[in-house]
Amino acid sequence: MLQWALDALLGLGLLWLAWCALMSPNLLKAIVLFVAFGLLMALAWVRLDAPDIALAEAAIGAGLTGALLLAALARLRFAYADEETVGSPAQEEAKVRFPQWLPAVPLLLVVAGLGYVVLSLPPYATGLSTEVTANLESSGVSNPVTAVLLNFRGYDTLLELVVLLVALLGVWSLDGLALGRETAPGPVLDTLSRFLTPVFILVAAYLLWVGAHAPGGAFQAGSVLGAAGVLLLLAGWRFRAGLTELPLRLVLVAGPGAFVIVALVTMLMEGQLLEYSPEQASILILFLETTATFSIGATLAALFFGGRPQDDKEHT
Amino acid sequence: MIPSDYLSVALLIAGAIFFLAGTLGLLRFPDVYTRLHALTKADNVGLGLIVMGLVVQAESWAAVGKLLLIWVLVLLAGASVAHLVARGALQRGIRLWKR
């Protein structure tokens, strides 16, 4: 009963936060509420026995997305500040285009319909869990989620890393506004980032290693690395001249690149794309996860940075 | 319930009270600086008490270590963020509240 009440409270809390985030008249508030919503989602994932997702959500969904949104808002306001007319907060108000209830009516029907459909599903269904359990032995890892991500459906993960790369290519090709350095970061942030970076790296390494048999893995580790990058960027750290070109790009491509190469090699050796022999599976997975972690971390940090990084002397 | 459980409960409740006080301060205090003061002070102690309450329940020294690490990290982050917020407010020219 207590459990149920907790779940109900959590569910209602999610809905309420989402509603507030979406309808708040103030954009900053909306984003902060959205981050809170993300954290509550992480809690929901825990309640649903999905600790892997909880970690990913907390790090990526709430953390990095929140950072991206806040940075975007800051740049948006900075852009507005240039012009007299758009400086007013009216710009950001939750402007509504037509009677608000108009789309609400069909959407209520959608809710009712989909709700009915969801409830009509059988209360018990194993999905693919039996197949996963049966083959977990030969997958090379004992965390079933990692097994699915890196082995059973590793091809999806390969393409997913490509999605991340594509997003970065897109951001760079748009000449996004690079993160400026308007104010000096100050000693506190500087010290904090210096102190925390090793901790982040340690945590990332731990998550990466532990992912084989417990919640964690490349995405979680990568996003922790990414968070470290964000902190460093905020503290004023920049890529050193000479590293922004090929070396940086190599790190960004390492994850999907390694994946593709492994895919090719396994195909040549075993006959099928990404078919690992059971003996080598765990080491291959670790290799893929390591490269993926670096790439994910670097890509997320680069996404936060915005524009294509340039050598410091050019960057004014 | 064994004695250590009573200790946990006491510590947790104490922690919760600190959180409550901190939140109350956040809501009721007049300006950003005083609010920061209430929030960080109370929450840091509150979290410490809760961590202590959980340490009592911990099953291994590793778990104790992790719990303490959380506290330390939050202390660090909280202090730094409070500093940054206050500095930002000062730079934007927000005045200190005076009676």
Added chain:
Amino acid sequence: MNWNAWIPLLVVASSLLPGLVIFSLAEERVRLRSTLNLAGALVKLALVGWMLWGVYHGRHYETRLALLPDLELVLRAGPLSLLFVTLSSVLWLVTTVYAIGYLEGSPHRSRFFGFFSLCVSATVGVALSGNLISFLLFYELLTLSTYPLIVHRGTEVARRAGHSYLVYTIFGGALLLLGTVWLYTLTGTLEFTPQGFLNSLGEEHHPALIVIFALMIAGLGVKAALVPLHGWLPQAMVAPAPVSALLHAVAVVKAGVFGIVRVVYEVFGVSFAAELGVTGPLAWLAATTIIYGSLRALFQDDLKRRLAFCTVSQLSYIVLGVAIAGPIATIGGVVHLVHQGLMKIALFFCAGNLAETLGIHKVSEMNGVGRRMPWTMAAFTIGAFGMMGAPPIAGFISKWYLGLGALEAGQEWVILVLAGSSLLNAAYFLPILHRAWFQEPPETWPEERKFGRKETAWALLLPPVITALMALGAGMLASAPFSPLGWAQLIAQREFYQP
């Protein structure tokens, strides 16, 4: 390897390939271009001659290429096809000579001759098509390749004429397509067959067949300039004279008429069409067009427009011959396909000469032109008398057979139409001749170009004279074995009325 299977394709290719090469030629390579054109025309003529001889002796020439799983692109040389192919090939040669002279020094000639060759290929394709889908294919190709020729001059008037041409023909093409597909869903075949292939369809399909017939006639009637679908033709006269001559007197409009002949005789079968009761309305439509075209021609001062309305009227003689639905009328209609082409192209050549040499575009400017350009006007006179139906020129033969055929079929009213239209023909041609021969020439011509002692350039002079002589010859030697009339009789015997 059976070469006979490729000859029809070669006939099409003999103008298509030079055309494609010509597109890529630089503007100033006049000699190479002319050589290519003439060589293509001669090769085509030779191939056609070969097939004529072969078909006369009962050989088959047929090319089949897969187009759709159950439909093929068929090019087949039958007597009817050859009639049209021969006409087009001969006239293409003549017109090419004329065009080389006419366009000398004007811009965009590569483009012009390229599209010109495409048009001829499409026309020959239309003639040789052995089934409806092939016919449709070349018919649309003809539409598309004519458009650039109409807008060739790039003026606003030309653009509007092209626009109007497209509105009519694309719409017609769509109707024809609709009719064809519909027919295909009913029969599962589209192969042109003597006496048609629809006899076996049951009663219940007859209403659908009548609609299909209407769709097809409407689609073809656009190019055949049946009233009220003729609107584009007079406007299209903005095109250069060789275009008006070959395409709007012969190729394009004949493609429409030829299609009607095919549909009536080899899709529906003339007796089945009569049974459906669709030939009567078609005959009335043709008669209306004949009279309407002549009446409109009467009031045109622009020479080419007058000739265009004359074309509208004359084309329907052929349709009328078909719609009367008797063997003799058929001969009259089919032979007029050739006769009208010869006479009308001569007339257009002459009109082009007047415009090119003296800058004359209007009938009212033609006073005394016969003295300045006697050869041209002599050819014009032959053509004009032929149109009126005066013996011994080819037009007389056509009208004679049409009249006989109408009497044979018991449709006397047709005689009245023929007589009326002949009177009208005389009414709009005789004044021209009178002006040209018996009026005093003006002091100066609108825009005269000198050609030494000749009245005009050889390339411009020879084609009208030759075609006029051919029209004369077709009439005088009508009883010879390979004359148009002889061939039309062969067609009527072999294809339509064989037991």
Added chain:
Amino acid sequence: MGTVITKIPWGVLLILLPLMGGMACFLWPRIAKILGLVLTFVGVLSVVGLGWQIMSNGVYHHAVGGWGAPLGINLYADGLSLLMLAITALVGFGISVYSSGYFERQHSTRFWPLWLLVLAALNALFLSNDIFNLYVTLEVMGLAAVALAALTGSRDALSGAMRYLLANLLGSLSYLFGVALLYHGFGSVDITTLAVQVKGSPTTWAALGLIGAGLVLKTALFPLHFWLPPAHASAPAPVSALLSALVVKASFYILLRLWLEIFGPLGGDVDTLFGVLGAVAVLWGSLQALRQTRLKLLVAYSTVAQIGYLFLAFPLAMSAGVMAWNAAVYLALSHALAKAAMFLATGNMLRFGGHDRIADLDRVVQRLPLTATAFALAGVSIMGLPPSGGFIGKWLLLEVALAQGQWGLVVIIVLGGLLAAGYVFKVLGQAFTQAAVMHESRAVPASMEWAALLLAFGAILLGFLATPVLSLVGIGSPFGAHEVMP
């Protein structure tokens, strides 16, 4: 020789090569152009290899990871996939050749990696047999396409791309929701497995609604086409070609595939709905195209209309499955070639004249004859006039519609062709005349003119290849399951 060709895993190469190429172009921008050209050409060869394989061994299967469905992901290629791959390779090569002349240095380094990744995603999509994997490929393709559409950074391009991105994301989420329902309802994301498992139930219908809506949005079927004209019209020419020719076809392909395998027999009246929307799209898109004064917008609206044609096959497929689908596939293929050619030709005219106002086209026929020819030939196929691929597709569609007495559709098909003629000749008519405004013209590289021309020529050539193409599409009988339906 033959055995070597049949042993090489062409299908996998089609995915991996452009993927690696995209990354390599990102790493070493200097070789991007050469690498892109070489790899797209190798793509053409690979499709030929795959075709050989499929023709000699039957449909192509590849169990990624060696697991096989339902646990793993299967790659699958039958005749339908093969044709889509082939058209992607051909149009892709054309786009590559064109782009090698089109882009300046800065844009070139940005274009090639994204373009190769789109190509990889397209190939992966056509080869996938797994609805979740399809979602991921859709996302790779969608995000890269958005980035490409915004490449010029102009105001129009940015707002077009933004609209496109939002539509894309909404479509993807809707699709993903449908995938979630299917997985939880029937325990698999493998299409073949689902085809057996799925029964008519509220879950199925909801999944159909969500997946259908998502894919229809991505395919830009009326009334969800709003994002297409601005995005396609403001992108650089090769990108417009890519988006109109291939990207919208990809989501249509998924819809078709899922309809054939999973939803068709359970779809109820959805096919009628698709038909009606398709019909309205044909008319609306054509009329809008006629109204445009800018060439690129005209061509973009023409895409809206031509997409409508593809959906006309749905109501007709009830009783004449194979024929109707053949028609749709044929139309899709020829539209891909023709529309790519048209956008590329438009790009040439735009570069040449510096604008794309239709009324001010300045004697394009004389000054850019190859481009004008390309536009005209592509127009022939779009109008559905013979001889062209478009004609064959329209013929098949008309035949089915007439055989079933669907007079409404017959009228729409014919009318759509007439309207198409209207907007194509609206452009060509101006191309002969001299513009009132004189302008400085800019040279157009030969590679750009020839790329457009050859693609257009391909669309015409398709008019003569119906028999082989239709026998290819029959491999593995993708439409076969439907034939026995009453």
Added chain:
Amino acid sequence: MSTVFLYALVGVVLFSLGLYALIVHAHLLRKILAINVMGSGVFLVLVALAKRTGEDTPDPVPHAMVITGIVVAVSATALALTLMLKLTAETGNAELPEDSRE
């Protein structure tokens, strides 16, 4: 009602809330937020229903899918935000212009 269906229903409502906000709002940042909320809704449905195995361990396949989905979502968000910023720099307004072409 079990936890599974509770969360699944919350997911459905989140999806619809997001959709509603996406339609109603003009500001692009809000649209991007709305898309993210919609995504969370779908993810919640996927994962909640995975708990129906009747055992302690839920079905891991949807979990893997959701992790993929989260990464896709953050990628799309980053791209969308950059586009929004560039568009704002061009138009001075973080909204989609009504059709601005002549």
